[in-house]
Amino acid sequence: MTSAHGAIDSSLTVGEVDARLYGTLVEHLGRCVYTGIHEPAHPESDERGFRLDVLELARELGVTIVRYPGGNFVSGYRWEDGVGPVDERPVRLDLAWRSVEHNRVGTDEFVDWVRLVGAEPMLAVNLGTRGTEAALDLLEYCNVPGGTALSARRAANGHPEPHAVSVWCLGNEVDGPWQIGQKTAEDYSKLARETAKAMKILDPSVELVACGSSSRAMPTFGEWEATVLEQCYPYVDFISAHAYYEPEDDDLDSFLASACDMDAYIDGLVATCDHVAAKLRSPRRIDVSFDEWNVWYQSRLDATVMGSWQEHPRLIEDTHSLADAVVVGTLLITLLRHADRVRVACLAQLVNTIAPIMTQPGGPAWRQTTFFPFALAARHARSGVVLRLHADGPRIETQRFGSVPALEATAVWREAEGELVILCANRDRRTPLELDLALHGFDALGVVEHVTLTGDNPYAQNTCAQPNTVRPQQLTSASVNGGRLTAPLPPLSWNLIRLCSLGARRGQHSTAAKTFAGGRPA
Ligand code: AHR
Numbered sequence: 428m429t430s431a432h433g434a435i436d437s438s439l440t441v442g443e444v445d446a447r448l449y450g451t452l453v454e455h456l457g458r459c460v461y462t463g464i465h466e467p468a469h470p471e472s473d474e475r476g477f478r479l480d481v482l483e484l485a486r487e488l489g490v491t492i493v494r495y496p497g498g499n500f501v502s503g504y505r506w507e508d509g510v511g512p513v514d515e516r517p518v519r520l521d522l523a524w525r526s527v528e529h530n531r532v533g534t535d536e537f538v539d540w541v542r543l544v545g546a547e548p549m550l551a552v553n554l555g556t557r558g559t560e561a562a563l564d565l566l567e568y569c570n571v572p573g574g575t576a577l578s579a580r581r582a583a584n585g586h587p588e589p590h591a592v593s594v595w596c597l598g599n600e601v602d603g604p605w606q607i608g609q610k611t612a613e614d615y616s617k618l619a620r621e622t623a624k625a626m627k628i629l630d631p632s633v634e635l636v637a638c639g640s641s642s643r644a645m646p647t648f649g650e651w652e653a654t655v656l657e658q659c660y661p662y663v664d665f666i667s668a669h670a671y672y673e674p675e676d677d678d679l680d681s682f683l684a685s686a687c688d689m690d691a692y693i694d695g696l697v698a699t700c701d702h703v704a705a706k707l708r709s710p711r712r713i714d715v716s717f718d719e720w721n722v723w724y725q726s727r728l729d730a731t732v733m734g735s736w737q738e739h740p741r742l743i744e745d746t747h748s749l750a751d752a753v754v755v756g757t758l759l760i761t762l763l764r765h766a767d768r769v770r771v772a773c774l775a776q777l778v779n780t781i782a783p784i785m786t787q788p789g790g791p792a793w794r795q796t797t798f799f800p801f802a803l804a805a806r807h808a809r810s811g812v813v814l815r816l817h818a819d820g821p822r823i824e825t826q827r828f829g830s831v832p833a834l835e836a837t838a839v840w841r842e843a844e845g846e847l848v849i850l851c852a853n854r855d856r857r858t859p860l861e862l863d864l865a866l867h868g869f870d871a872l873g874v875v876e877h878v879t880l881t882g883d884n885p886y887a888q889n890t891c892a893q894p895n896t897v898r899p900q901q902l903t904s905a906s907v908n909g910g911r912l913t914a915p916l917p918p919l920s921w922n923l924i925r926l927c928s929l930g931a932r933r934g935q936h937s938t939a940a941k942t943f944a945g946g947r948p949a
Pocket residue numbers: 454456497498499500599600669719775776
């Protein structure tokens with residue numbers, strides 16, 4: 428066993444956790460919508476066609492905000508196709524995923540569904556094939572209470588109350604050559620600025636996300652953001668970031684260190700935002716919306732299915748492993764460590780397409796390995812303040828990132844509940860790691876529970892036939908003595924440790940085991 432020694436202090440804070448860090452994406456892509464969230468013929472569907480088993484899992488996942496309808500799909504989407512009587516909706520070709528879109532789910536159904544989940548909608552407007560007018564029309568349809576043509580159309584479609592959508596994305600990955608309606612930074616900036624300006628006149632309460640680069644690997648990363656922000660600065664609130672990770676050449680150690688890339692990505696984005704603020708002498712602060720992130724085996728993308736022009740084909744249905752779940756957990760830790768500047772984040776996506784929840788058409792739904800770190804963090808670190816956590820410990824040599832710490836960790840202090848939540852991972856695949864943290868500035872704390880996601884086989888997966896291969900387990904040897912927490916972290920593990928002020932301890936009990944015992948926790 429090796430050790431990592433460090434400290435946390437209740438007064439040394441990074442920032443408040445924004446609950447919107449626990450967002451996801453529902454895109455019209457493959458089976459995310461159809462036979463994912465919506466399947467009228469399924470025995471467990473309600474009268475609107477929503478699968479109640481999936482709804483229940485989305486609630487258990489703890490998702491707070493859901494981006495829709497894309498992704499790449501939005502860049503060719505006509506939102507008007509998806510509202511009004513379902514039988515009259517047109518069938519279209521979706522050029523992004525080369526599929527057939529019958530529009531049986533659109534904005535109204537999505538907003539109804541997301542409200543049932545208990546989350547808020549985050550809509551993207553089409554700045555690929557369309558522009559300011561269509562964006563304004565959708566905003567009027569969704570947010571104007573009444574007395575206008577499009578608010579009346581919404582009411583006639585069964586929604587007299589406005590949808591009250593707060594967060595809007597100004598297009599999607601517009602810098603990407605794969606995008607329908609790709610643009611240069613200059614062309615996108617002009618369109619985004621004028622659209623944002625008009626949207627804020629129509630509804631000053633909205634928060635707007637300008638497209639950043641499609642990834643940190645794009646050749647124009649940095650330059651793109653600077654150009655877009657210089658043009659749009661007074662009108663937008665966020666710049667977007669997207670990142671997907673997969674092992675290269677089976678190099679698991681580098682893959683397990685993917686969070687190093689995300690960390691540098693966020694630092695670069697924040698620096699660019701602040702550079703533009705300084706140049707413009709603006710007192711406004713632009714934050715990061717990390718609105719697509721996940722593990723994605725893009726090398727396995729089946730081009731034949733993608734080009735087959737089917738209705739909701741099986742596309743990008745990656746099965747995730749224990750190692751993938753540990754990576755997802757470290758990416759979540761990284762997002763939390765930047766809670767001062769990352770205020771929205773969306774795991775892409777929610778169901779079937781690179782997703783924590785999988786379904787069979789007409790059959791069951793189950794939790795992928797990646798479900799667990801997200802659900803545990805969303806439950807126990809959804810609010811509070813992120814504390815600075817530094818620990819010195821063993822390092823691992825990786826081909827891609829050089830020497831990286833075996834430990835990835837952060838802490839969330841929920842003062843009102845008297846609860847301290849430590850989220851931490853041991854990247855080392857062979858050696859257990861003892862976490863040893865001095866706790867400063869807290870009343871006496873005791874351990875409520877230590878939940879770990881680990882196993883001997885990094886490639887272990889949950890499947891329809893074997894949905895419970897990878898599950899969180901309770902460990903019992905974490906303890907607090909003399910103001911120090913010590914907790915053994917198994918090799919290749921993601922962990923959540925809950926500590927509670929001894930005075931507030933009554934009524935505190937472990938919830939994680941119950942959460943995944945098959946039912947919902949009380
Ligand atoms: O999430 C899958 C795709 O990844 C999204 O449609 C796109 O925005 C990104 O490239």
